[in-house]
Amino acid sequence: MAESVPFTSGDAEVVSLIYDGSLASSGLLQFYDYSRATYAFARLIATIEHFRRSGKVAQRINSKNYVNIIIKAPEKGSFPLDILIPIIEELIKEAPKFAHVPVGIFLKYIMHSVTRLLPKEEKKLLDLANIELEREKQRTLQTSEETKRFQELGKMIESGNVNTRLAMEMLRHAQAVSDARASDLIGNSVEFQEILKKLEEYEEREKEFAPYKSQLESIGPNKLARLTRKVRPQINEIGLPLRGSAEIVQFSIGERREKFATYNKESIKDINSRLLDASATDAELRLFAYDRDSGIGKCDVISEGIYRVSCATPIELRGELRPKILKAIDRDAVKARVRYFRNKDGGVTSLQIEDIDL
Structure with a gap:
């Protein structure tokens, strides 16, 4: 006798991974790449969901921190992979403030944090x-x-x-x-x-995050840096089918599969080409420009002899830092607390501004 499903779709949030282009357009994928990608997807969701509920970045996903995820059968067309994540009605008192951010919003926030324009x-x-x-x-x-x-x-x-x-x-x-x-x-x-x-996806996500600003602020840059370092290689494995049997992979939320992020080989490679430092450091910056909408700008790191590099502010700190940055642009140099993005050789590719001393 078959076991009953532990929860219904009404008690869960649907998160989907959709492969399209090449073989995937006909509902086909190379099995080996797909099997590794689905395992990476399971680890990605478990890593993010465990963090959302506990505030801790799991070093390993095992029976102690496993999230009860159910998979739905794929459909014909492009190649979708739907999973159901149970909604927790009552969180323990010790749960972090951001545990109350919906699963879909939280997933979008983490994916947003590792994505940029190429x-x-x-x-x-x-x-x-x-x-x-x-x-x-x-x-x-x-x-x-x-x-x-x-x-x-x-x-x-x-x-x-x-x-x-x-x-x-x-x-x-x-x-x-x-x-x-x-x-x-x-x-x-x-x-x-x-x-x-x-x-457009970037702009839409920024609007969706606004109602959860205080909860997202409670994550803090140190924890977010540790979490994103953990999920980047998982995203890389999710992209394995793009080696031959698909052209793009999309993340979506809900029964209607509302897409919120689209990746190709180049964008996934870019995500894994740079890592955010685990700890912040002091630096002297000369700021040239700043886009209020995206929180991205250009600066020189005078103290390191690095010139005209991209800089960004974390979403959760953007409101606090915006007036400081606008004042800093009018100055020859300012002291700042930053965290560097580095390539695999350790070279600085860009940086994240976490505070400015005016």
């Missing part, structure tokens, strides 16, 4: 800004709004820092006017749409 995507957006700026120069009459946009384009090009809102506007405008130079730059329409979709 350097080549940033370069294309800056090159597109040059085309847009040239077009604006050719206009003889401008409204005050158009003049402001002209200035924003100039700042973006000069600083080398992508303004998320302006970038989305540029991409949509280039598509609408069918500019030959923009089309040549962006390449095929698929690539064009992928960059725009990534920016």
Whole structure:
């Protein structure tokens, strides 16, 4: 006699992993890559969910910290993998404040923390800004709004820092006017749409996090750094089917599989090409630019002799740091508490600002 299901879908949140493109479009995947990817997906969800409930980063996933996850049978079409994570009605008193953040929001927050625009995507957006700026120069009459946009384009090009809102506007405008130079730059329409979709996903997630700001702030940069160091290699294994039998993998939430993050081979490789330092350090910075929407900017690390590198503020600290950063931009240098992203050789690729001493 078959065992009854321990809970129904109404008592659980659905999280899905969807492979598409190549063989996956026909509901097929290479078995070996798929088996390793599903194991990595199980470890990723268990790692994140154990942390959400306990506030501790598990060194190993075993019977002591295992989360009761049920898998649903895949369907034909692209290759989806649906799992059910039980909703805990009553958390223990010792549970961390962020344990009350819904599973879906928490998963989105962690994936958001390890994802960025690829350097080549940033370069294309800056090159597109040059085309847009040239077009604006050719206009003889401008409204005050158009003049402001002209200035924003100039700042973006000069600083080398992508303004998320302006970038989305540029991409949509280039598509609408069918500019030959923009089309040549962006390449095929698929690539064009992928960059725009990534920016839209980024913007949408930022809005979703807003109601949970105080809970997410309670995680703290040290714990978040340890957790993201743990999940990066798990994401790498989830991407194994992209070696041959799929082209993209998407994360989604809910019965309707509402997608919130899309990755290809390059973006997964980028996630694993850099690690965030486990501990923060003091540095002297010269800040050049900062995008309020994305929390990303450009700076020099004077104390390390590192020039024009990307810097970012964690979402949970962004509100607190924004006024400090805006003041710091007007200064020649400021003291800051930072955490470096490093490549596999230990070289600094970017940094995270956690505090500024004014």
